[in-house]
Amino acid sequence: MNKSWAIVNKILPFSCVDGPGNRLVIFLQGCNFRCLNCHNPYTISLCKDCGDCVNACPYKALRFNNHRVVWQTSVCQQCDTCINTCVHHSTPMTYKYSVDDLLITIRKYLPFLNGITLSGGEATMQLPFVEKLFSAIKQTNDLKHLTCFIDSNGYLAKTGWQKVENNMDGAMIDLKAWNNDVHKSLTGRDNLRVKKTIKYLAKINKLYEVRFLIIPEHTDLQDNAENIAKFLIDLDPNIRIRINAFHNHGVHGIAKTWQSASKQQIELFAQQLKQSGFKQITLPPVYL
Ligand code: SF4
Ligand code: SF4
Structure with a gap:
């Protein structure tokens, strides 16, 4: 099915943390994960x-x-x-945008932009629209210099990435847990496809960054720094890594009771990765 419009939760005209340079970020509604620590659970389902x-x-x-x-x-x-x-993890406050509508919005901020990033929810849930939007940007003279990125949970299959890879400049992928059972308990889905996505995007030179969120006593990333480093270094020793610290302010349900990550915990994980040779590691700017 080819969709010519998207359900958009929000548009952020400027961001410098969602890919390289200054970017307009479009948050698409809908997600295929059910993360216990989701800060925006109303973005999970369509109304x-x-x-x-x-x-x-x-x-x-x-x-x-x-x-x-x-x-x-x-x-x-x-x-x-x-x-x-809403008990359905949704919101009535969404917008319907066609590709042309979004091109008009992008042009409003064009002089200040290096590119656009599709985020969510999970942007790849609306893949036919993503294909059309990226293709329109790359085929339009005044827009084709913009880089097109996706911020994703990595669950999309290789066949899905192949539909967008020609017009996509890069992707940021979250690896939420190293062991599959931990990943399943945190997100409701396995991480085998996420690891496959990371491998595939690295192979085709479209993996911009791998992201890790540290949740004390709940993520197993801290205990598997060596395994993670080996996995990534075999793909690309120059890979960019971003480490985020969980904070329980603004989360819902059980995650409210979880302990926030400290600067010390984040720096320890970063240090373990650095020892394996990674140089491009970004740490959180602030801790709560
Ligand atoms: S946003 Fe409102 S109408 Fe839509 S599913 Fe939730 S409660 Fe129902
Ligand atoms: S005023 Fe706006 S945010 Fe408040 S309940 Fe109504 S639609 Fe939702």
Whole structure:
């Protein structure tokens, strides 16, 4: 199925942490992981139009039209009651963008941009749209200098990456746990495909960065620094690595009770990787 529009949760006009240079980041709605530590669980599902949030909205910014929930942005007060009401991990506050709509948005910020990044949710859940958008950018004279990146959980199969790889300049991939059972318990999915993605993208020179989130007592990355280093160094000794620190502020459910990662824990993991020869390691700018 070829989609000519996307369900977008949010657009960030400028970011310097989502790939090289200054980037416009488009957060697509929908994810195939169910991470216990998700900071934005309302980005997980597409709205089912069940209507539970319509009456809950204290400002009457939601209504039904032809069995669809309609969000009136001009009335919305951003109180988040709808998000907190939704039991489906969704939100009525999304936007429908066509490829042409997004090209117009990108042009607004064009003089300041090095590229665009598709994030989420999980951007590859809307792969036909990603294909079309990247292809449109690369075929448009005033836009083709922009680099096109994807920030992904890595679950997409090789056949999926092959659909976008010609127009994609790079991808940032999260490896959330080293052992499959730990990965499954944290995300609901196995990590075999994630490791395959990392290998495949490294092979075709499209792996921009591998990302690790350290959650004390819950991720097993800290205990497997040697295994991780061996896995990555065999692929590319110059690989970029970004280490992020879990913080429990703003998470939901059980993860609220989890301990935040300390500077010391992050630096220890980084040190273990550095000993294996990695030089391009980015650490969190702040700790909570
Ligand atoms: S955030 Fe949701 S509940 Fe609050 S005003 Fe906007 S639509 Fe209504
Ligand atoms: S956002 Fe959630 S509660 Fe509101 S209509 Fe959609 S699925 Fe139902």
